[in-house]
Amino acid sequence: MTLALTVEALSKSYAPGRPPAVDSLSFSIGRGRTLGLLGGNGAGKTTTIAMLLGLLVPSAGRVVALGHDMATDRFAALARMNFSSPYIALPHRLSVEENLRVYGHLYGVPRLAARIAELARDLELADLLDRPAGQLSAGQKTRVALAKALINRPDLLLLDEPTASLDPDTGDWVRSRLEAYRAETGCAILLASHNMAEVERLCDEVLMLKQGKAVDRGTPAELLSRYGRDDLEQVFLDIARGTRAEEALA
Numbered sequence: 403m404t405l406a407l408t409v410e411a412l413s414k415s416y417a418p419g420r421p422p423a424v425d426s427l428s429f430s431i432g433r434g435r436t437l438g439l440l441g442g443n444g445a446g447k448t449t450t451i452a453m454l455l456g457l458l459v460p461s462a463g464r465v466v467a468l469g470h471d472m473a474t475d476r477f478a479a480l481a482r483m484n485f486s487s488p489y490i491a492l493p494h495r496l497s498v499e500e501n502l503r504v505y506g507h508l509y510g511v512p513r514l515a516a517r518i519a520e521l522a523r524d525l526e527l528a529d530l531l532d533r534p535a536g537q538l539s540a541g542q543k544t545r546v547a548l549a550k551a552l553i554n555r556p557d558l559l560l561l562d563e564p565t566a567s568l569d570p571d572t573g574d575w576v577r578s579r580l581e582a583y584r585a586e587t588g589c590a591i592l593l594a595s596h597n598m599a600e601v602e603r604l605c606d607e608v609l610m611l612k613q614g615k616a617v618d619r620g621t622p623a624e625l626l627s628r629y630g631r632d633d634l635e636q637v638f639l640d641i642a643r644g645t646r647a648e649e650a651l652a
């Protein structure tokens with residue numbers, strides 16, 4: 403399998419004397435595959451994604467994205483990566499189209515007007531293109547964030563809570579768009595999510611994080627069988643409450 407992302411013993415300490423936010427994390431994602439990064443609040447998911455994007459400097463470890471070492475060669479990888487996070491606001495006064503144009507230029511997208519038209523059609527954004535980004539509803543903003551995340555046709559997509567604050571129907575629609583994009587392009591996806599049904603649907607493999615450490619991993623089916631549970635929500639609770647993961651790994 404060709405690997406899109408390899409992470410080796412990645413760690414981040416924000417302050418000396420405090421436990422690391424991410425503690426010697428290792429995993430890989432193959433082309434066309436989706437890895438779910440799961441963990442409770444403060445488990446280290448956002449910190450991990452920020453290091454993968456080069457926004458935070460790791461305290462230790464190595465990241466190789468799309469064949470490029472992020473410590474020495476990150477701009478070559480970043481051109482073929484993208485991300486979506488509900489915590490990063492789009493410039494408010496710019497219209498949706500202006501936002502997409504700015505990001506398209508940042509990523510050096512060829513034939514940008516045609517790409518924006520294609521995204522507007524695929525993501526049903528045509529009616530929003532003239533609207534200032536700051537005036538959109540949370541759900542509309544999430545759709546624009548998805549357009550921004552796909553603008554450069556990434557081969558590696560890092561998604562932090564891509565369907566947070568969406569109603570079930572719109573959330574389902576976003577998941578379908580992601581599945582279609584992955585099938586069409588072979589894009590690899592890292593998905594941090596608190597939505598267990600979403601993780602079961604989209605992820606080939608799941609990594610469970612607790613206090614910055616990987617405490618369990620496997621396909622959704624393997625985790626269900628290992629914990630003797632019917633759904634990932636119950637597995638998540640077992641791990642979060644700390645009763646079963648250690649036994650399962652023993």
Ligand SMILES: Nc1ncnc2c1ncn2[C@@H]1O[C@H](COP(=O)(O)OP(=O)(O)OP(=O)(O)O)[C@@H](O)[C@H]1O
Nearest residue numbers: 416417423424441442443444445446447448449450
């Ligand atoms: N800029 C920062 N400075 C200091 N500590 C930080 C900083 N950002 C995050 N942390 C700490 O690092 C730990 C991991 O936080 P992180 O945001 O990565 O978790 P998360 O899994 O994304 O959580 P959530 O699900 O709540 O978004 C937490 O203890 C948090 O308080």
